[in-house]
Amino acid sequence: MSLPKFDVIELRRSLLNWYAQTGRNLPWRNSSDPYQIWISEIMLQQTQVKTVIPYYQSWLEAFPTIHNLAEADLQTVLKLWQGLGYYARARNLHACAQQIVQQYNGVFPYELEAVLSLPGIGRTTAGGILSSAYNLPISILDGNVKRVLARLIALSVPPGKALKSLWELSDQLVDSNHPREFNQALMDLGATVCTPKTPNCSECPWTLYCQAYLLNLQSQIPMREISSPLPHKIIGVGVIWNQQGQILIDKRPAKGLLGGLWEFPGGKLEAGETLEECIKREIQEELAIEIEVKDHLMTLEHAYTHFKVTLNVYHCRYISGEPQPLESDEIRWVTLDEIDQFPFPKANEKIIAALKNNS
């Protein structure tokens, strides 16, 4: 699948011209610091620009250089990342910073192979960083580019089924004279003109070449990936109070879902069980303590990427036993004043807010 050479030249020219006139002014585009560009690329994985900007700014205030990041402790890093999601990104960023300081004297590597070997950096992020920071002609294939290119060639299958062809196309198109601007332009086109629903084809520089547009199929391409329905779990959650007015929280294991974040203990409701029984059992299994389940605090819905949960939150009274971290990394008794120091996932933040309102 290769385009005529004339078309490639004209596609580059028209896109770069469009970008020079209408490209977005984003914070990281004003920087030539590979560290800052790297941070932005990681934050932007599966995350919209609008969401990233405030995190990006407070991150750079906390960690102005890669050395500040390398020397920070992981809990501080996770606290700054709190609410952004995909927390492995923060853990990998921290590990990367330490590796780059040791292995590359703190200078982000130039070699594609070296970049790809860093944790949390795949082909698209590597191309994004190397083209943006060092102006190297490395192609990208993020969600925007997949959609733009799928429409350009009127791809008849979901992009996930044609990754090889799409990468080849992105390789063929990237302008080796202006790789930084070209890749940024391609993503801007997808984000602002060639949008998922109702694209603004009247403002597109590629209407002369876009096969989907020429066939009037732009609303049907790209084809949808098949998605399975999300399982739904009912969860019982305990806010366990002791006589000193402290609450018991636990730190999740370092890997996996919400790894390294803190939470209120609890777990999945089993068949034939009441919520009170569920919470009492889960607390016994996770922490080896006796509690009494008291008043209902709140019920909240939350959707993760691959399942949904209903959190049924109850106040509990600590009765006996020394809490053990049987299924967590660490446990702590904390007051409501101390609790803000710990990174919590979004659903738990809502519980904390409710506790503070009631007190």
Next chain:
DNA sequence: GAAACGTGGAA
């Protein structure tokens, strides 16, 4: 190759 991995906004 499929599933795991967060959250928010739009329709």
Next chain:
DNA sequence: TTTCCAAGTTT
């Protein structure tokens, strides 16, 4: 309310 999906990577 539900579904889609956004600057993807890892296992």
